Amino acid sequence: MNLTASLSLIAPELVLSASSLILLLMAAWMGDRHTQTISWLAALALAAATILAVPALSGGASGLSSEAFGGQFRADAYAAFAKILIYIAAIASILVAPAFFERLRAMRAEYPVLIVLATIGMSIMVSANDLMTLYIGLELNSLASYVLAAFLRNETRSAEAGLKYFVLGALASGILLFGMSLLYGFTGTTNFAGIESALGGGAQTGALFGLIFVLAGLAFKISAVPFHMWTPDVYEGAPTPVTLFFASAPKVAAVTLTARVALEAFGGQVEAWRQIVVFAALASIVVGALGAIGQTNLKRLLAYSSINNVGFLLIGLAAASLAGVAAMLAYLVVYVAMTLGSFVALLLLQDRTGEPLETLGDIAGLSSRSPGVAWSLLVLMFSLAGIPPLMGFWAKFVVFRAAVEADLLLLAVIGIAASVIGAFYYIKVVKVMFFDEPADREVAAAGGVNWAILIAAVLFISPLGYLLTGWLGTLANTAASALFIAA
Amino acid sequence: MIQTFAFYLFAVLLIASAVLVITSRNPVHAVLWLIVAFFNGAGLMVLVGAEFIAALLVIVYVGAVAVLFLFVVMMLDIDFAELRAGFIRHFPLGVLIALVLLAEIVLGVGAYRAGALELGAAGVAAEPIAGRSNIDNIGALLYTRYLFLFESAGLILLVAMIGAIVLTHRERPGSHKTHQNIDRQVRRRPQDATVMTRPDVGQGVEL
Numbered sequence: 270m271n272l273t274a275s276l277s278l279i280a281p282e283l284v285l286s287a288s289s290l291i292l293l294l295m296a297a298w299m300g301d302r303h304t305q306t307i308s309w310l311a312a313l314a315l316a317a318a319t320i321l322a323v324p325a326l327s328g329g330a331s332g333l334s335s336e337a338f339g340g341q342f343r344a345d346a347y348a349a350f351a352k353i354l355i356y357i358a359a360i361a362s363i364l365v366a367p368a369f370f371e372r373l374r375a376m377r378a379e380y381p382v383l384i385v386l387a388t389i390g391m392s393i394m395v396s397a398n399d400l401m402t403l404y405i406g407l408e409l410n411s412l413a414s415y416v417l418a419a420f421l422r423n424e425t426r427s428a429e430a431g432l433k434y435f436v437l438g439a440l441a442s443g444i445l446l447f448g449m450s451l452l453y454g455f456t457g458t459t460n461f462a463g464i465e466s467a468l469g470g471g472a473q474t475g476a477l478f479g480l481i482f483v484l485a486g487l488a489f490k491i492s493a494v495p496f497h498m499w500t501p502d503v504y505e506g507a508p509t510p511v512t513l514f515f516a517s518a519p520k521v522a523a524v525t526l527t528a529r530v531a532l533e534a535f536g537g538q539v540e541a542w543r544q545i546v547v548f549a550a551l552a553s554i555v556v557g558a559l560g561a562i563g564q565t566n567l568k569r570l571l572a573y574s575s576i577n578n579v580g581f582l583l584i585g586l587a588a589a590s591l592a593g594v595a596a597m598l599a600y601l602v603v604y605v606a607m608t609l610g611s612f613v614a615l616l617l618l619q620d621r622t623g624e625p626l627e628t629l630g631d632i633a634g635l636s637s638r639s640p641g642v643a644w645s646l647l648v649l650m651f652s653l654a655g656i657p658p659l660m661g662f663w664a665k666f667v668v669f670r671a672a673v674e675a676d677l678l679l680l681a682v683i684g685i686a687a688s689v690i691g692a693f694y695y696i697k698v699v700k701v702m703f704f705d706e707p708a709d710r711e712v713a714a715a716g717g718v719n720w721a722i723l724i725a726a727v728l729f730i731s732p733l734g735y736l737l738t739g740w741l742g743t744l745a746n747t748a749a750s751a752l753f754i755a756a
Numbered sequence: 757m758i759q760t761f762a763f764y765l766f767a768v769l770l771i772a773s774a775v776l777v778i779t780s781r782n783p784v785h786a787v788l789w790l791i792v793a794f795f796n797g798a799g800l801m802v803l804v805g806a807e808f809i810a811a812l813l814v815i816v817y818v819g820a821v822a823v824l825f826l827f828v829v830m831m832l833d834i835d836f837a838e839l840r841a842g843f844i845r846h847f848p849l850g851v852l853i854a855l856v857l858l859a860e861i862v863l864g865v866g867a868y869r870a871g872a873l874e875l876g877a878a879g880v881a882a883e884p885i886a887g888r889s890n891i892d893n894i895g896a897l898l899y900t901r902y903l904f905l906f907e908s909a910g911l912i913l914l915v916a917m918i919g920a921i922v923l924t925h926r927e928r929p930g931s932h933k934t935h936q937n938i939d940r941q942v943r944r945r946p947q948d949a950t951v952m953t954r955p956d957v958g959q960g961v962e963l
Contacts, residue, residue, distance in 0.1 A: 386918075405905055408912055409908065409915060419923055
């Protein structure tokens with residue numbers, strides 16, 4: 270193991286770790302009054318990490334040369350793709366926070382620091398090439414997330430969200446660890462490539478149990494059905510900027526990590542895990558679509574929407590092909606843009622006293638009171654429903670094409686049928702905004718940064734985004750091929 | 757021979773006490789069973805030749821974590837009068853557990869002397885450096901091969917500390933007077949703070 274080479278491969282993580290320590294000291298000495306400065310510096314550090322991750326994107330560092338620390342860590346194109354997406358989502362969740370917390374006088378300088386630390390965790394997750402690296406990254410991310418969920422500690426809902434997330438997350442970690450210990454026991458190694466060669470083509474019962482437990486633990490992280498129960502409660506209770514973070518970056522990290530585990534460690538057991546992934550995908554799509562129908566709180570509605578989207582992402586994984594993983598990555602990009610846009614739009618909605626508007630009743634007739642936000646939400650909802658010519662349609666299209674190519678016709682058909690059910694509640698939001706009697710609550714949209722993020726997200730998913738599909742598709746293909754070179 | 761016997765003993769007791777942890781109705785008993793479980797786990801570690809891990813299990817888990825659990829359990833709303841009433845009744849059980857643990861220490865040390873248990877061949881795993889103790893081996897691996905994971909684990913602990921402070925620390929307005937003033941503390945001299953007196957017998961001291 271060459272230490273210098275290894276350190277240069279983890280450059281983004283090093284930059285983030287160093288800046289998190291410096292920012293923590295600044296937070297301790299300068300106090301909460303300088304949160305704005307610390308937030309901008311944290312965003313700057315994340316931007317620097319993004320730039321450092323770009324060179325690996327072109328696939329130049331694929332294969333053996335991308336392995337750091339004796340194969341525990343891989344900085345290949347696949348990891349770089351996910352990292353850039355994660356960093357961008359983290360920047361957005363740092364920049365939207367000050368305006369939200371200042372109204373409650375709860376802004377604290379530790380918020381950007383915790384986001385940066387959680388991001389390091391996710392960065393390690395997507396680069397994990399060893400069960401131990403996987404677990405360390407996952408715990409670093411989870412632990413910071415528990416604290417972030419309970420960040421408004423004086424609000425019962427936020428504290429409840431933190432506690433619920435913590436207890437269920439600890440249980441999921443236990444399940445994951447149990448599966449990992451079984452795998453180690455039956456294969457004698459924690460390295461993904463080592464596990465694959467030790468398992469060979471077959472699957473002993475013991476290792477199969479390990480595989481199931483590991484997948485169950487990861488399914489909790491991506492909130493795939495049947496491990497989704499915490500999602501609506503945590504998303505509703507957590508402060509909205511934190512919910513924006515939860516719905517975007519950790520989803521990217523956990524989904525890409527699951528794909529890497531499934532394809533690299535269990536590349537020979539595709540038939541064994543495919544049925545699990547297919548079940549989780551279909552169940553997530555159906556539960557996400559049906560569960561959202563009765564919701565009146567917009568954050569809960571978006572939580573079910575994210576469960577629904579995880580189902581579509583898993584369809585790409587179930588294909589277990591290069592095209593499937595590339596489709597999954599492309600879907601992730603569009604999903605992050607749609608999620609960031611929806612939650613930023615939510616953050617923009619507040620009445621004159623600064624009280625956030627969070628229920629369907631609050632946004633009735635929004636088109637006459639705040640046309641900008643209303644039209645943006647219209648684009649976002651139509652895109653989430655997968656209505657052409659928006660990018661949401663393209664994302665669903667590539668995923669289903671990959672599934673059909675992999676002979677999973679039934680899965681694709683049921684998925685498309687369920688996405689029609691899902692379209693109902695997205696369109697309901699639009700109907701409430703445009704055709705219902707205006708609610709008597711005034712809307713005062715505020716926040717320059719929020720508008721910038723909203724406009725960028727809406728532009729990306731609008732038909733203009735199709736100009737990028739060629740470029741995005743190539744990137745996703747290069748990234749996905751990094752998984753299959755090793756296999 | 758003695759290793760096989762010791763292994764089955766430790767393993768059976770470990771599983772039995774783990775079952776009792778989740779079935780016993782009294783939370784204090786559950787924690788005590790947990791201690792027994794940790795102890796037997798340590799015994800198993802001794803059997804495979806990992807004496808350092810065994811020591812850590814006893815010191816960290818039995819010594820610190822379990823005692824912490826006991827404190828938390830004691831803070832729960834439990835009828836202490838009822839618990840105390842049971843002390844005499846449960847005393848034999850406590851003595852029995854202590855005796856079992858003592859016997860296990862003797863047995864474990866005996867089995868350890870007889871050499872480590874052969875485990876299933878795991879050719880890929882790191883071979884311990886012959887002739888060096890567990891601590892040497894762990895240290896050598898931790899700071900070379902597993903350097904990255906070790907440092908990342910440090911970050912996790914940092915997050916735990918930040919989290920505890922973020923969730924519990926609050927500034928109390930109006931407490932500036934009692935606020936710690938390090939400068940004043942450093943400038944303070946012994947002669948300002950203490951007085952040596954030699955009072956007569958029966959006179960008392962003027963404070």
